[in-house]
């Protein structure tokens with residue numbers, strides 16, 4: 001279940017419906033997939049073999065196809081991050097830079113946790129979207145944001161792309177942003 005934290009006010013928004021309404025009002029897609037479709041042995045597991053990754057993608061094939069048909073994605077894959085990831089700390093430092101993309105950035109969380117920090121309109125400012133398994137988000141194109149992990153430092157996420165070239169980030173220098 002996703003939770004929003006607005007950084008300027010520390011206000012929290014909880015519950016899938018309220019989170020969906022808040023994000024929807026800002027043009028951010030939010031959905032929730034039924035994580036119980038995954039067999040127990042794959043739930044909350046973040047170190048996965050290639051076969052296990054393929055199995056998760058196949059379990060969520062209908063949800064992926066539905067998103068792809070609605071929104072024009074042509075390619076998808078899976079990323080896993082955990083203590084087993086070489087250079088995890090360096091990777092996180094790279095991720096934690098505000099940037100934009102020329103297409104929307106979709107992530108469906110299959111296990112673990114992740115946080116998108118997104119720049120909202122002037123009156124809201126930056127807000128965190130804390131995501132858990134089953135949460136699906138799409139940050140709109142040209143919207144400044146970055147992704148990071150929670151304290152557990154592990155996540156499994158399905159990514160979908162419109163451009164077959166995949167993930168391309170453009171740095172966004174923002175003096176207004178403070179960590």
Ligand SMILES: [Fe+2]
Pocket residue numbers: 099100101105145146147169
């Ligand atoms: Fe991004």
